Every structure is written in C-alpha cells, then in structure tokens.
Amino acid sequence: MSYGENGGAVGYLIGEENQGMRYMFTMMNNARLSVGLEGLSLAERSYQDAFTYATERNQGRAPGAPAGEQSLIIEHPDVRRMLLTMRSLTEAMRNIVYVTAEGIDLSRHHPDPEVRAAQTEFVDLLIPVAKGWCTDMGVEVTSLAIQVYGGMGFIEESGVPQHYRDARITTIYEGTNGIQAMDLVGRKLGLRGGAAVTELLATMAAVDADLAAGGDDLAGIRSALSDALGTLGSTTELDHDQRHGRPP
Ligand SMILES: Cc1cc2nc3c(=O)[nH]c(=O)nc-3n(C[C@H](O)[C@H](O)[C@H](O)COP(=O)(O)OP(=O)(O)OC[C@H]3O[C@@H](n4cnc5c(N)ncnc54)[C@H](O)[C@@H]3O)c2cc1C
Known part of the structure; x- marks a missing residue:
C-alpha cells in the first residue's frame, strides 16, 4: 500500500x-x-x-x-x-x-x-x-x-x-x-452473563398473552411461537465458560 x-x-x-x-x-x-x-x-x-x-x-x-x-x-x-x-x-x-x-x-x-x-x-x-x-x-x-x-x-x-x-x-x-x-x-449471547438474551426471550414470550386474547383463530400462531421460543431458549443457553465471559 x-x-x-x-x-x-x-x-x-x-x-x-x-x-x-x-x-x-x-x-x-x-x-x-x-x-x-x-x-x-x-x-x-x-x-x-x-x-x-x-x-x-x-x-x-x-x-x-x-x-x-x-x-x-x-x-x-x-x-x-x-x-x-x-x-x-x-x-x-x-x-x-x-x-x-x-x-x-x-x-x-x-x-x-x-x-x-x-x-x-x-x-x-x-x-x-x-x-x-x-x-x-x-x-x-x-x-x-x-x-x-x-x-x-x-x-x-x-x-x-x-x-x-x-x-x-x-x-x-x-x-x-x-x-x-x-x-x-x-x-x-454472553452479554451480562446471558441476561440480555434471556430478557429478550421473556419479552417475546409475553406476546403470547396478546395472542391468547385473540381466541382460537390465533391458536396455530401461539403454538408456532411456543415451539420457536423453546428452540431459541435451548440454542442460546450458555455453557459454564460463556457465563463467565469466555468465548466458546
Ligand atoms: C462485491 C464486493 C464488494 C466489497 N466491498 C468492500 C468494501 O467496500 N470495503 C471493504 O473493506 N471490503 C469490501 N469487500 C470485501 C469483503 O468484505 C470480504 O470479501 C469479506 O469480508 C470476506 O472476506 P474474504 O473475501 O477475505 O473471505 P475469507 O475471510 O477468506 O472467508 C472465506 C470463508 O471462510 C470463512 N471464515 C473466515 N474466517 C473465519 C473464521 N475465523 N472462522 C470461521 N470461518 C471463517 C468465511 O465465513 C467464508 O465462508 C467487498 C467484497 C465484494 C465481493
């Protein structure tokens, strides 16, 4: 250069x-x-x-x-x-x-x-x-x-x-x-020992209450959301090293 x-x-x-x-x-x-x-x-x-x-x-x-x-x-x-x-x-x-x-x-x-x-x-x-x-x-x-x-x-x-x-x-x-x-x-994912992503997941899970108010028409969306949140929860869970700030 x-x-x-x-x-x-x-x-x-x-x-x-x-x-x-x-x-x-x-x-x-x-x-x-x-x-x-x-x-x-x-x-x-x-x-x-x-x-x-x-x-x-x-x-x-x-x-x-x-x-x-x-x-x-x-x-x-x-x-x-x-x-x-x-x-x-x-x-x-x-x-x-x-x-x-x-x-x-x-x-x-x-x-x-x-x-x-x-x-x-x-x-x-x-x-x-x-x-x-x-x-x-x-x-x-x-x-x-x-x-x-x-x-x-x-x-x-x-x-x-x-x-x-x-x-x-x-x-x-x-x-x-x-x-x-x-x-x-x-x-x-390790931000604040994993708390940042956990809080985001809780915000997303709270949407379920609004969906429930929508009645049976939204049952399919509720179950898809629940499955997706389950997957997201298990795939973003930190191991011991990550919780203590060490990258995988
Ligand atoms: C059309 C075009 C415009 C561009 N414009 C700009 C620009 O304006 N300014 C600029 O600065 N750059 C520019 N680039 C460059 C671009 O940012 C790089 O091509 C890009 O960051 C990938 O780097 P690389 O080509 O060296 O690929 P590499 O780094 O050699 O990557 C090759 C493969 O290896 C993987 N890989 C690399 N490192 C790791 C690692 N540590 N762990 C796991 N996998 C890895 C990559 O994900 C990829 O799959 C441009 C490129 C193109 C094609």
Whole structure:
C-alpha cells in the first residue's frame, strides 16, 4: 500500500489512542444494519415482481377451475405457497430491521440513561441477526421469485435474476454470515452473563398473552411461537465458560 508520495501522507489521530477498534464497531454496526436492509429491499422488490407476474401469467388449470380454461399461476396452491413464504419472510425481515433501527435511536436519544444502556445492549444483540438472517433470507426470497417466474425467471430480461445476484453478495460483505454467527454466539449471547438474551426471550414470550386474547383463530400462531421460543431458549443457553465471559 502507498500512503501519499514525496515523504508520505500525514496521519491524524481521531478520538482517543487505542480506541480505534471500538470506533470501528460504530461504523460496522451501521454498515451491517444497512446490508441487512439491502437483503430486505431486494426481497421486497422481488416479491412485488413475482406477485405481479403471477397475476398476469396463464398456465395449467388450478383445482376447481372450469375444464378447458387456463388459470393464472397465482391460482395454483404451490405458487401461493411460494408467494406467502416470500411475503411472511419479508415482513419478518422488515420488523427486525425496524426494531434494530429504533433501538439505535433510543440508545442515543432516550432521556433515561438506563433505557439508553438497555437499548445499546439490545442493538448489540440484534445487529448480527439483522445482518445475517435478513441477508440469508434475501437470497432465499429472491431465489423463490425466480421459481415463481418458472423458465422466464432464468432469463435476464425478466429482471429477477438481477435481484438474486445482488442478494448473493450481501451474505459475504461487511463480515460473512459465518462471522456474524461467531459474533452472536461468541460475544453477544454472553452479554451480562446471558441476561440480555434471556430478557429478550421473556419479552417475546409475553406476546403470547396478546395472542391468547385473540381466541382460537390465533391458536396455530401461539403454538408456532411456543415451539420457536423453546428452540431459541435451548440454542442460546450458555455453557459454564460463556457465563463467565469466555468465548466458546
Ligand atoms: C462485491 C464486493 C464488494 C466489497 N466491498 C468492500 C468494501 O467496500 N470495503 C471493504 O473493506 N471490503 C469490501 N469487500 C470485501 C469483503 O468484505 C470480504 O470479501 C469479506 O469480508 C470476506 O472476506 P474474504 O473475501 O477475505 O473471505 P475469507 O475471510 O477468506 O472467508 C472465506 C470463508 O471462510 C470463512 N471464515 C473466515 N474466517 C473465519 C473464521 N475465523 N472462522 C470461521 N470461518 C471463517 C468465511 O465465513 C467464508 O465462508 C467487498 C467484497 C465484494 C465481493
């Protein structure tokens, strides 16, 4: 590397000495959230394209359609399954990105220092999830868009291969998703001896009371939430070393 000619460039110390790594993480957090948002954006765009295509393309006969008539592909259960998967994943991604961004604002501007500290911890925990999960799902959703288009999805002029290609880099830059996973497990799950993640799980579990008020219609969602929380609880439980601040 060459830093300037004729004697080199002048370097200026920004902030305090030996705090560079900590400052770098401020920039990295913004970059990681932005890349998570990129995964969401590509997923949303590809969902809109796939939905529109599915309401214009006729192919085959859907269950219950009159004999001799072609159906729009959106009438086929498998196409609906793909579109609903794309939509539900995209909405979950959007919520993760929003609560993380809200947490950043609260961590900086809330008048109560305890809330600021709690929100800083929440953001630290969520950042590798926002980056890693939203970009993995960006690849999944843009791939599903290609599938909804069928053969046309493989053709450049349909536009959907571009979304898939653009999504594919998001799992690699600003720290590969393997590195995000290591950050989550090695540094973030151990925050406050595991209390940060335990409290987050309790907040999520409290949603069950609202769902219960919704009656039987929401029973399926309650049971899925309960299963997911059970899995999350057992996979985020710390071993002895982690509880005492040593990475796995
Ligand atoms: C299109 C594009 C744009 C980019 N833009 C920029 C930019 O603007 N600025 C910039 O600074 N960089 C940029 N990069 C670089 C990018 O951040 C790196 O490519 C990325 O961080 C991965 O590093 P690497 O390529 O050295 O892969 P490697 O670090 O060699 O990783 C290869 C594999 O090994 C795994 N791995 C690596 N270390 C570990 C470990 N300790 N434990 C477990 N697994 C591990 C990785 O997860 C990955 O699966 C860009 C890259 C691309 C492709």
